[in-house]
Amino acid sequence: MSENLVKARLFLYAILPLFEEIAKKDKDAKKIVKGLKGIIQFSAPDDLAAQVEFVDDGIVVTPGKEKKSSISLVFISHKVVSNMLAKKGFGMPLPVKGLLKLGLTNKFEKIADILDRYMNEKNPKGEARDLIATLLLYAAVMGAAQVGQADESMADIAKKVPDGIAHVEIKDGAKGGPSVYVVKKGKDFKAVKGRPDDYNVYLGFKNFEIAYAMFTNQLDMMAAVALGDIELSGSLAFVEQLAILMEKAGEYLE
Numbered sequence: 001m002s003e004n005l006v007k008a009r010l011f012l013y014a015i016l017p018l019f020e021e022i023a024k025k026d027k028d029a030k031k032i033v034k035g036l037k038g039i040i041q042f043s044a045p046d047d048l049a050a051q052v053e054f055v056d057d058g059i060v061v062t063p064g065k066e067k068k069s070s071i072s073l074v075f076i077s078h079k080v081v082s083n084m085l086a087k088k089g090f091g092m093p094l095p096v097k098g099l100l101k102l103g104l105t106n107k108f109e110k111i112a113d114i115l116d117r118y119m120n121e122k123n124p125k126g127e128a129r130d131l132i133a134t135l136l137l138y139a140a141v142m143g144a145a146q147v148g149q150a151d152e153s154m155a156d157i158a159k160k161v162p163d164g165i166a167h168v169e170i171k172d173g174a175k176g177g178p179s180v181y182v183v184k185k186g187k188d189f190k191a192v193k194g195r196p197d198d199y200n201v202y203l204g205f206k207n208f209e210i211a212y213a214m215f216t217n218q219l220d221m222m223a224a225v226a227l228g229d230i231e232l233s234g235s236l237a238f239v240e241q242l243a244i245l246m247e248k249a250g251e252y253l254e
Helices: 002-015 018-025 027-033 078-086 103-119 126-150 152-160 208-215 221-227 236-253
Strands: 038-044 048-055 058-063 071-074 094-097 164-170 179-185 188-193 201-205 230-234
Touching: 002 038, 002 048, 002 078, 002 126, 002 152, 002 236, 018 027, 018 058, 018 103, 018 126, 027 103, 038 103, 048 103, 071 103, 103 126, 126 152, 126 164, 126 179, 126 188, 126 208, 126 236, 152 236, 164 236, 201 208, 201 236, 208 221, 221 230, 230 236
Parallel strands: 038 071, 164 201
Antiparallel strands: 038 048, 048 058, 071 094, 164 179, 179 188, 201 230
């Protein structure tokens, strides 16, 4: 099923990267990762894979299997990943390596609980709101890339996205805020944290408050553009279709 495949990709390539932000910003997560070393390898059918590395009192998430892992966890099907996200049915990856190092997995699960708490928080304020806005930004944009790449129901929308690079960020004044970009080339979509050297499309939120309101459906985008709260430039065709893909990713992650 395309839906289960998309959810597996969302977990590996859109949700796991959020753990980096939790480890940086949440005080309880900082305590958990302090001094922790090791790599958890997650794998699923169709050569889907990502690594969660605990290093330098933080977390680094990378796609693939580049480094030697401490623990290897395998999802036997895409459906198992879907069950895990929905918290129903059998949704556990199977440990195939590192059975004596499952304490690392326990630490991962504690951070997952913290992430879940943030994603379900209502009416957050201050630093909590800013972190949630960051999480929503990355989940939406990185999730859109996975929907565009693998969701059969969105194939017509994906085709309408012109080749190019879309840069999306929360500006947060002069110091700059979280930033991510999507590269579309042919049938392929790729999302990367950071700032691109060049881009065809730019979508910038004035601050975390505006970004949070946008990603929680409390703000009309075009009205915000008119007010100067959102800066938009470049290919409108790219923005329009990307917005649909982001919305679909949000539906999967609800």
